[in-house]
Amino acid sequence: MTQSLSDLTHQLIDMARKAGADQADAIAVDGTSVSIDVRAGALEHAERSEGVDVGLRVLIGQRQANVSSSDTKTETLRQMVERVIAMAKEAPDDPHAGLADPSQLAKVTDNSGLELFDPSAEPDPAELQAEAARAEAAALENKGISQVQSASAGYSSSRVHIAATNGFSAGYARSNRGLSCVAISGTGTAMERDYDYDSRIFQADLRDAAEIGRIAADRAVERAGARKPKTGSYPVLFDERIASSLIGHLLQAVNGATIARGSSWLRNALGEQVLPSALSIIEDPHRMRTSSSRMFDAEGLATKPRAIVENGVLTGWTLDLANARKLGMQSTANAVRGTSSPPSPSLSNIALTQGDASRADLIAQMGTGLLVTSMIGSTINPNTGDYSRGASGFWVENGEITYAVNECTVAGNLRDMLMRMTPANDARAHLSHVVPSLLVEGLTLAGD
Secondary structure, eight states: OOHHHHHHHHHHHHHHHTTTTSSEEEEEEEEEEEEEEEEEEEEEEEEEEEEEEEEEEEEEOOOOEEESSSOOEEEEEHHHHHHHHHHHHSSSOOOOOOOOOOOGGGGOOOOOGGSSSSOOOOOOOOHHHHHHHHHHHHHSTTTTTTEEEEEEEEEEEEEEEEEEETTEEEEEEEEEEEEEEEEEEGGGGOOEEEEEEEEEGGGSSSOHHHHHHHHHHHHHEEEEETTOOOOOOEEEEEOOOHHHHHHHHHHHHTHHHHHHHHHTTTTOTTSBBBOTTTTOOEEOOOOOOHHHHHHHTTTTTTTOEEEEHHHHHHHOOOHHHHHHHHHHHHHOOOOHHHHHHHHEOOOOOOEEEOOOOOOHHOOOOOOOSEEEEEEOOOOOTTOEEEEEEEEEEEEEEEEEEEEEEEEEEEEEEHHHHHHEEOOSSSOTTTTTTEEEEEEEEEEEOEEE
C-alpha cells in the first residue's frame, strides 16, 4: 500500500530528530496533471505527469538547510536526512530562522469548507481534446481569423501535507480545470494575436469552450491594422485582464522579504497614503472556490482577512516568521513554500475596491488616450518605482475607440500612478486577484 503523505512527513521529521536536528519541518506533495493541445482539428500534444515530491528543512541551533526529492523510498529518505544534517552543520547562523511556537499554530486546519477540490472524476483525455477542438472550431468560424495558434484544455489535482516538530500536522487537496484559445488574424507582418481562457476549481463552473473560442477570435480581429499611437502624455486605461499586474507591483513592494532587504520603493511608506482614499486592498484567504485560499500557511499559522491598504493608507507588510523577526514584527500568516526551499512570504486572495463606472464609462471619461489590453516586457526600478512597459491595445479619441495600437511604451512612476487611479466595476470575482479595469491619468506614451 502506498504510504500516505502524512506518514511520509512524519517519517522525515522523526528521522531528522534522531539524526541530530533540533527542529525540522517536512512537506509532501502528490500531484497529477493532464494537458491536451489541439491544432487544425487534430491532437498536437498530450502530456500527463504524476508523482510525489518531498522536502525537508532542519535546524541545528540557528543554522538551517533544505533538501528535496521525488523518490520516497526509505533508503532515499535516509540519505536526504544525512545530507541535510551535514548541510545545516556547515550553514551560517541565521538569528531569524526557526519554527513557530506551538502557541501560534492554527487550531482549525480543515480546508474542506473552502471547496478547493472538485470530487468528480478526473476528465478523460478524449473529453479534454473534444473541449479544445470545440474552442478552436468556434474561433475559426470567424472569417477574419487566419489560424488558431493553440487551443488547450487541462486538468490538475494535488494533495499537500505539512508536519513539523513543533506539533503541527495538516494537509489539503486542490484541483483545477482550464481551457484556453489563442487566435491570429491577418497574415505575414499584419498578423495580430489575442486570446481568451478560463480556469476554475470545479468543472461545473468552467465557461463554455465555444464561447472562449469566439471571444479569442473577436479580440484578434479587433486588433487588425494595429499601428503605433501618438507620443505624449495621456490617460491610460488598463483593461481588467492586465490591471492586476499594476496592483501586483504594489503588492510586491510590500512583501516582507523585499522590505527586509531595503529594496522596495515603498520601504518608508508604512502608515502613508499610497492609493486614493476611496480605495482599499483586502486580503481574504478564506474565499470559497478560489485557488489561493487556505486556512493555514506553510508554517502552520492561522490565516485571516486583513487590510493591506485601508482607505488609501498602507497598513502593513506581507510577512512570514523569519522576515517578521527581522523587522521586529509579527507574522501575517503569509508563508508559502515548495519542497526545495524554506518558507517565504506571499499573498493569497486580494481584492481592490471596485468603482461605480463601467469600463465603457471610463473610456468615455478619458477623452483621448490609450486602452491597454496586453503588455510585454517590464522595466521596474524596485528602489524608485520608475515604470516602463511595452503595451498594445486601442487608441481612444473623444471618448471612443478609433483604432488598434501596438509597439508602444507606457511609462511613469508607480507611486504617482497609483495615486491617480480610478477603478471600473468589471472585476471577475472568482479570480484570486480581483482587480477591475484601472484608469490612470497623465502617463507618458512613446509611439510615433
